[in-house]
Amino acid sequence: MIWSDRPAGPEEFVLPRPLAVIVERRWPILACLAAGVAIAAVGYLDQPSRYGAEAVLALDMRKFQALPTESVVSPLPQESPVLRTEVDIISSRSMAERVLTQLQAAGIDAAKGFGLTAENAVGHAGSSARANRVSVDRRVLLDSLISGVRVTNDGRSYTIYVAFSGMEPEFTAAVANAYAEAYINYQVDVQTSATRRVSDWLGTRLVSLRSELERSEHAATSFREKSGIAKSNGTTLLSQQIAGLNAELARLRAQLAGLVARLATAVDVSDGQSGLAIPEVLNSPAIQQLRTEEARLKRLLAAISESGAVKNPQIPDLTSQLGTIQTQIGAEVEQIVDSLRTEIEVARRQQTGLEASLKQLQAEMSNANEAIVQADQLDREASANRAIYESYLTRYKQTIEQDGIAMAEARIISRAVPSGSPSSPNAAAWLIGGLVFGLAGGALATLLLELRAGFLRRPDPREISAGIPVIGRIPELSAPQRAGVADLIRHSREPFAHAIADMQGRLRLSARPGNVLVIAVTSAAASEGKTLVSSCLARSLAATGLRTLLLDANPASPGIAGEFGAQPLRTMECVCTRENVEFRELVRHDGPSGIDLICAGMAKVPAEHILGHDGFARLLSALRGAYDVVIVDSTAISNGSGALLVSALVDRTILVVPEGAEREDTTRAIRRFGRARIAIDGLVVNCAPRSILEGRNVASLAADHPGSSLETRKRVEMSTDLPTFVGL
Incomplete structure (x- = not known):
């Protein structure tokens, strides 16, 4: 059966993937957090203390009218766009000029309040230093006023908030009040100037109208006298x-x-x-x-x-x-x-x-x-x-x-007072900003590292073009990792172990409960990693408690024996040369992984003679009754029809495709299966470089890397306690 009721051992506990990634990448994340907090601390200490003050204005909805006559300037409409316009007027440069003039008239040194001197004012002007010094200083002061003022309206009332921030509390309050008073004076000046302009224009116009009236009346009277048509009583x-x-x-x-x-x-x-x-x-x-x-x-x-x-x-x-x-x-x-x-x-x-x-x-x-x-x-x-x-x-x-009775349409309802404590810099805000910046940097670093490791699952172009799902993506392995792949599969923090576990989980979910799952692993060409995928998939399935057998069906280039370091006495080719072969003569048990192996030797006949033999079909039939899962390491598609013969006898066929392989090679292999009316159930993308896969088995890698875990693992155990199987 596919499903096993045997509980997993303590060593098989797997953390959730996000938590595992965080634990694995904890040092880059902590480094980014520390850097963010350090940057925030430096920025907080570098910022000068600033004080805030706020004056509150209210637009009057009631209109003061001293005389029963129509005013020259109509009252402000109480609408949201009008309020936004008034806010923009208070924030404008012309209002800043009024405020600066008012501060100078009150004897307040604006340059001292902003912490500016003649030298740094000229330096702040930059390329305009050749201009008049007084105008440069005034422009710098105006820029400081505009950058420090903040005018807002909540959108629900006719109240305007004028806030100003500076380095001295008394100066800050004076500037905020000066803005409010300048706006009041601005409204009065607008009405007064408009009234005077209208009166001047009307006075000039009356002179011309009086002359025109006298001329028209004189013309009418003279004409009647000359025509003799004088009127009496109309x-x-x-x-x-x-x-x-x-x-x-x-x-x-x-x-x-x-x-x-x-x-x-x-x-x-x-x-x-x-x-x-x-x-x-x-x-x-x-x-x-x-x-x-x-x-x-x-x-x-x-x-x-x-x-x-x-x-x-x-x-x-x-x-x-x-x-x-x-x-x-x-x-x-x-x-x-x-x-x-x-x-x-x-x-x-x-x-x-x-x-x-x-x-x-x-x-x-x-x-x-x-x-x-x-x-x-x-x-x-x-x-x-x-x-x-x-x-x-x-x-x-x-x-x-x-003239002379102009009234402002706003009033000051709250004057600004000096603040007793600075409003900025805010230590909590800087700390939170540093933490957020550090977390963002840590997340970005983790993402880049995971992308580099190839763990992220993304749509594969082979899956899109061939219409076959990609059921696994094997991350790239270094030479030491390839040598200790048996231990790597059981490591809960390794992306490689998660990739193999995810692949075997997908295959188990695709099978019906109670049925034996026979899986063939093939590739388009040799040395593309199918033996690595077969062995790792068998190890992962065996780790779940399933009775798993790994069958080497590649007599042209056998690799299972070298992968597990086995020296079988009899190989799979015996099914084609002898009758009534018992399974105990073919099966070898690997103690560390718990996998049963049927190895293959270098055949002297074409692989199709062995894989197409009736004895091979009976062997698979017998294995279905003895195991839960059978993994068949098939031949490459480029080596003939052996892979097609094997896939015709199994339940699932997996095609291993190396990362960076030509799409034409993969498409050609899939077409061969299609012409044979055999379906490929999934693609496995192998990201390991070909140099690690070609001619390098576990034993040779162990020799190159004597410190690897291969030295400490047990050799293949030739168990004599295997059950006696039905002969062929």
Whole structure:
């Protein structure tokens, strides 16, 4: 079975890989940490003490207004970009110039506060030392102010924090307060200068507007006088005359209509068709007296007629008087009618005269229309100039009143005070920085060392191009390490041991539980490390408690016997020459590793005759029933079809590819397997140089390096306690 229940010994304990790397590379990491702390200590001691001070400003949301007039400069919008702009203004060079001027006016020596002298100020200027010394000193002071100030806003309020750091606490607080006061004065100056510029411009503009207004009014008046279309109460005299004639003509026509009506009534009275209906008849004194006398006579005649005295002598006399009176009444009415006719004639003549005068005025009006239009245009131009002049005059007076009452839109809510302790350098920050720098350097050094050792797992181009996974990468070994590879596999801190363990773990995970795993290890050409991979893989599997057998199936160039220092009496070729060979005649046991070996000798026949023999297939079948894992060290693919014959009988085939090998060689080997319809289950990249692999077995390496662990390891034990296997 693949899975073994035997617990691993204490020597097989393996640390987690990150912890193992840290323990292995502890000295470079500690060296980098020490260097980082030392650099931090030197930097901390080299830094001069600096003090910090902070003044706090607040932008006012309320607008002070002394006069009910619109201000020249609008208030600041309370928006985030506006606040950022104000922060930039405070941090600007122009504000630094204001602060420097204010400090000099207050008698504060800025150069002394910054620790600058005339000599180092000039030296600090560098290439500008030939310029004026005063300007150089001022530029250095301005640079120091700009580099020391820090203006911030938290983005949630209208508060601006002005912080300054320097080497003297009193000077630092004075500079921070000077920045706050300079910003307040800057806002006042902005409003004052804007108000004065507007008032000056308005005053200059009013002079030209006054001249323009006088010119337009004089032109309008002169034109009306020359054209004779002077106005009275907003209308021309000609229009007033026409209006008066129209009113008089209308009145006369109404009077004429009344006279015509009275005349008709009077004619009817004279013809006896109606009574005394017209006012002239009713109001005439003569007609009233005649009517009274007529009424008296009619009453007398009525009284005589009622008395029955029809022959009364007064009747004829009374009748004669009554006729005379009626004749007189008719004459009076006729005179009234003639008077009405005369009045009608007079009214008609007046109407004719008025109509003629109206026509004449209308003719004159049509001739004066063009002059009136031009005069109205001049009047409108003068009115527009007057309106503009009055608006400018009003705004000018308002601006003059605003001069001198400018108010800043910010106030100082907290003044800076001298600090009692320095704000920098910070020992904890320097120490943390040194530790972080040291850890980063240690991590970088560890990474570079691990990359150099070839431990890092990265995608292999062979895996990408061939579509076959890389299941292992064997790190490069030195000659002493190659000599002690048996002990190296069990060392928990060696990348080589982890690489072999990772490879055998992948192979075990790919097998089904309960099945025997038979693995063939081959390579594209000879001396590419397949024997090293086979032997190390067998040692790692045996260390997990699995029953492991290593079979040398490379009769053309056997290497297992030399790898383990074995001197077998019988080799694998016996399966092709004798019948009923027992396993104890072929198997040899390696005591230090716990591996069973079947070695091969140098064959006198082609390897395909042995590997393709039926006895070899029966040998593998018998080994499946006796072991958990069988590792077959196959022939190289370039040596013929032996590798294909072996791979056709096993469960997994591993192709060993040396680091730096030509891709064409690997691709050619994979194609041969593909044409034979045999799959390669994984690639193992061997980073060991070919000089260590060619013709150098364990015994020769031990001779070259007598201090290696090979001298102390036990020789191959020819155990006689092996079980008896079924013969072939």
